[in-house]
Amino acid sequence: MNLDSKIPTGPLSAKWDNHKAKLRLVNPANRRKYHIIVVGSGLAGAAAASSLGEQGYDVSCFCYQDSPRRAHSIAAQGGINAAKNYQNDGDSVRRLFQDTIKGGDYRAREANVYRLAQLSTAIIDQCVAQGVPFAREYGGLLANRSFGGAQVSRTFYARGQTGQQLLLGAYSSLSRQIGAGTVKMYPRHEMLDLVLVGGHAKGIVTRNLVTGEVRTWSADCVVLCTGGYGNVFYLSTNAQGCNVSATYRSYRRGALFANPCYTQIHPTCIPVHGDDQSKLTLMSESLRNDGRVWVPKTMADCGKDPAQVAEADRDYFLERKYPSYGNLAPRDIASRAAKEACDEGRGVGPEVGGRRLGVYLDFSASIQRLGESVVRERYGNLFDMYENITGENAYRRPMRIYPAVHYTMGGLWVDYNLQSNIPGLFVGGEANFSDHGANRLGASALMQGLADGYFVLPYTVADYLAGVGLSGRPSVDGVEYRDVLAQVNDRVNRLLKNQGKQTARSYHKQLGKIIWDECGMARTREGLTKAISDIRGLREDFWKNVAVPGTGADVTPELERAGRVADFLEFGELMCRDALVREESCGGHFRTEYQVDGEAKRDDARFAHVAAWQWAGETAEPIRHEEALVYEEAQLSTRSYK
Amino acid sequence: MVKDNHSHSADSVLNLRLRVWRQRRGQPGAFEEHALQGVSTSASFLEMMDMLNEKLVRDGKEPFAFDHDCREGICGMCSMTINGMPHGPLPGVTTCQLHMRNFRDGETITVEPWRARAFPVLRDLMVDRSGFDKVIQSGGFISIRAGSAPEANATPIAKDVSDAAMDAAECIGCGACVASCKNGSAMLFVGAKVTHLNLLPQGQPERDRRVLAMVRTMDDVGFGNCTNQGECQAHCPKGITLDVISHLNRDYLGARVKAFFSSTGKARRGGD
Incomplete structure (x- = not known):
């Protein structure tokens, strides 16, 4: 093509x-x-x-x-x-x-x-x-x-x-x-x-x-x-x-x-609170102007009240890793650094699913330097929203943040x-x-x-x-329209008649976990390969066991959800496949095999192109096409924030 | 599940009794009672409703339909009257930003749709708010064709005027003002848009016809009259104040008077 x-x-x-x-x-x-x-x-x-x-x-x-x-x-x-x-x-x-x-x-x-x-x-x-x-x-x-x-x-x-x-x-x-x-x-x-x-x-x-x-x-x-x-x-x-x-x-x-x-993970979102969470909320990037990001140096301190963790026992990891940009490192870099700290077991906040996924965004130094009223003037609405969602007062104790898809x-x-x-x-x-x-x-x-x-x-x-x-403009009575309509009706009816016991949301959650773990902030060949096979298994299970109550002849929220989840279950595989073939790191796409000193390593010789995927049928693998990116004006260079 | 953590805000679980409105379009509705156990105090109200719905689906029953989308308090799609109050008991928040730590263990919570003549129930907790769109379509805009705009800084606007316009423009069109009003009046909603646009220099050419057309449509689609109860202001999640209703009344009166005195027998009327 x-x-x-x-x-x-x-x-x-x-x-x-x-x-x-x-x-x-x-x-x-x-x-x-x-x-x-x-x-x-x-x-x-x-x-x-x-x-x-x-x-x-x-x-x-x-x-x-x-x-x-x-x-x-x-x-x-x-x-x-x-x-x-x-x-x-x-x-x-x-x-x-x-x-x-x-x-x-x-x-x-x-x-x-x-x-x-x-x-x-x-x-x-x-x-x-x-x-x-x-x-x-x-x-x-x-x-x-x-x-x-x-x-x-x-x-x-x-x-x-x-x-x-x-x-x-x-x-x-x-x-x-x-x-x-x-x-x-x-x-x-x-x-x-x-x-x-x-x-x-x-x-x-x-x-x-x-x-x-x-x-x-x-x-x-x-x-x-x-x-x-x-x-x-x-x-x-x-x-x-x-x-x-x-x-x-x-x-x-x-x-x-x-x-x-290519997905963007934003570093400053309110962390996940539990299994029933439906949504993550962004806290504006501007907070990093006056907040310092840290986690305890040792796992033993992670369950403590942050005020009990001595200054010497804190790891201001962005300032340590990126001294010239510090807490204002770009979104992709800051997100990956937070993930690494939590993967090492040094995350903070309540345990969710056995892990603490959060880092502190601490305003105490700014409050001391500028006074609480100045901080309130700059970020008051965000602090209010934070308190509304978490029940915590960020003037008194550090905010907890974690990256989220944005x-x-x-x-x-x-x-x-x-x-x-x-x-x-x-x-x-x-x-x-x-x-x-x-x-x-x-x-x-x-x-x-x-x-x-x-x-x-x-x-x-x-x-x-x-x-x-x-x-x-063809007539809507044409055979092309009738064919597609019949296919859509078949799919809707198949969902409605399915005799399953599992909710569409439960499949969506499982899919999300696979994608987040293997096609999120850091991606590996093994992880992506496994994700593709796991998603296929999940998709089969979905069509056997999903439950969609209602007749469809009225407001039927579960039918809407199931249809969207069914498409995500196919799309997720395509996403992992694209990430697997792109054997380089660039922007939000970070393949752990391709890095220099922890930073993304682009491969312009092999991957300065757009990958465009073509559907090839239910059983065949999609076909990858390339559009070369030709730069007439911009000079390709490596981004560095150290 | 979330483990309690002594160093963070105490996260506990609630067992609740829920009375939730069940209704099909064009048919009478009724409350249904459900018990729901193990609701985290960190969950949002809508996440609690998700838990209830997941339980119903697993039991082979139909979930409750409710409107929601952004879940961060800005899109205006969520509604629900909770224990008799639109958007629930916490001032200044939408239902999606109301969290379960504001409720007590063992509490009975009553959940109903917006109740107003102009907002017919579509299903359970979902209502039809298209009347709001019709009001905007009749005049809630500045007529500007893409491509014909003058340079943005050609017209300076005093900061206080611009800020006042922004205060009014923060309305999210959720309909809590109508739901809280015993008359089902949309004056706060209409007043917010009229105030936003009529304060700005860009809005002056259509100032009179805008207010006349919007008020007429407001009446036509079935919203009630304002009797200055102030419930709308009390329940507005965005802090829109009754000032916008004064502004609306003033502009409306001015436009009517001008239309009356400028009447030359030729059709020159804005919309009333």
């Missing part, structure tokens, strides 16, 4: 402009005759649906939540990057591009990242015009703060709720189009499959989560903005409903899945137009793989979702539609 990334020719800085000038257009009077399906209503989906609606297309937007305003983009805390250079501190499009490429450990596509940096400034304009209340200075102009992986202040923010405010902005534009009738919104609908006609994506199958109705929809093209797959780990900072089904089902229909092993850089393979290898299937936001390489920098996810939705997809979707013309 030829993976044509369709990167335009010409210098990096002129590619997008040149390309836009060549993209075909659709006459305004004809736009309403094209039906576009957008799945997902987060930053990418809501922005794409509203922008295409504004242009006059007939858009249908689907989400599984009860309202498009609930999509998980809403939970992003920190901010959104843009190369505005309002601080006059030397920022530029080129610098944002360079930071993002380096942050991704040189595993992202250069042309896409450059375009993202170029579009970043228009995003801020758009959001301010929508009424997004970004933080401001007393002079009335926009404020910025600094964030990891950059030496300039380019992050725009709205208190600790930037994602919420950006999403509500996109939701307001979407709502305006729904009111105007250009977008039809279908909340509480879950996409269960993709329909191809003549090799093009021409529709989807959905289940109405209230009535249980499973039906087909035909369209001229399909845009997936369905988020990431972090919930394959069971415990993550993702929302409960986040799932891989839309992208995985599209993969089974022929779309390539790129770099599934974001997934892999996703469906797309070309420069954000079109997958299936014509007519576009993929935006976290659901695609394109911009973050092997590690995403903070405040870049919001930027990418909105760039895709507001400023890329509206152009490239139009180009596709102009190419296929008005005769392109």
